[in-house]
Amino acid sequence: MSVINRIKKISMTAIAVLLVNGLMAAPTKVTVRVKAKDAKFIGTGIGGASVLIKNNLTGQLLANGITTGSSGDTKLILQSSLVRGQRLTDEKTAKYEAIIDINEPTLVDIEVIAPLSRRGAAIKGSTQVWLIPGKDILGEGIIIDLPGLILDILSPTSHQAIQLSSLKQDILEFKISLTMLCGCAITKGGVWNSDEFEVKAILKKDGIETGTYSLKKLHENNLFSGELKIKETGSYELVIYAFNPKDGNAGVDKIGFVIQ
Numbered sequence: 001m002s003v004i005n006r007i008k009k010i011s012m013t014a015i016a017v018l019l020v021n022g023l024m025a026a027p028t029k030v031t032v033r034v035k036a037k038d039a040k041f042i043g044t045g046i047g048g049a050s051v052l053i054k055n056n057l058t059g060q061l062l063a064n065g066i067t068t069g070s071s072g073d074t075k076l077i078l079q080s081s082l083v084r085g086q087r088l089t090d091e092k093t094a095k096y097e098a099i100i101d102i103n104e105p106t107l108v109d110i111e112v113i114a115p116l117s118r119r120g121a122a123i124k125g126s127t128q129v130w131l132i133p134g135k136d137i138l139g140e141g142i143i144i145d146l147p148g149l150i151l152d153i154l155s156p157t158s159h160q161a162i163q164l165s166s167l168k169q170d171i172l173e174f175k176i177s178l179t180m181l182c183g184c185a186i187t188k189g190g191v192w193n194s195d196e197f198e199v200k201a202i203l204k205k206d207g208i209e210t211g212t213y214s215l216k217k218l219h220e221n222n223l224f225s226g227e228l229k230i231k232e233t234g235s236y237e238l239v240i241y242a243f244n245p246k247d248g249n250a251g252v253d254k255i256g257f258v259i260q
Contacts, residue, residue: 031141043094047117063098149251
């Protein structure tokens with residue numbers, strides 16, 4: 001057999017193997033949704049959730065994307081008595097749908113990070129699932145719950161320089177915004193009742209704690225405020241946390257500022 005014929009035979013064999021493998025591989029759809037603990041789904045309104053699907057054995061990235069869609073129906077998700085098999089979602093509820101080509105049962109790792117528009121409050125979650133070629137996981141799909149709260153210190157601002165003489169009676173007012181991880185509003189007496197949250201501030205001067213302060217809910221949705229007692233110039237750090245003992249959700253933010 002000539003060299004050219006041998007090359008042709010090898011090439012044809014290689015092509016045949018590729019074709020066989022291609023025929024064996026089956027596109028498999030996987031729906032992934034990300035939900036805030038004790039709240040709604042994380043979708044377009046809060047930047048969505050990043051989704052990575054990897055082969056557990058090899059680490060190969062099989063698919064990646066971002067959940068898009070609405071946060072879902074509040075009444076259905078949080079105010080209804082659900083029975084087994086009843087869906088929490090509809091076609092508008094935020095999701096990411098991947099199409100993965102596999103030719104054998106494959107254990108995959110699904111990793112999510114959310115919310116993308118609030119990276120300072122973003123939480124990472126993961127799960128594992130077996131994918132079977134051609135056996136789609138649709139409908140409700142895979143739901144990953146993420147605990148947490150979005151807490152932003154609004155004032156004072158980071159690294160702000162404040163004149164001690166400008167403080168009335170040595171009081172510095174501060175304000176925060178607090179929402180659920182899905183961006184859902186926290187209000188007095190609402191679905192997410194502000195009375196259920198412990199919201200406190202810890203003040204440090206030159207690295208030493210000088211006091212702990214409680215915050216009060218303002219009339220506007222999500223907003224809380226408090227007053228700091230400051231008598232000396234120096235570098236200060238403000239750490240604020242919110243915690244709900246009913247579900248364990250927590251959020252933290254901190255900034256530094258200077259009193260001159």
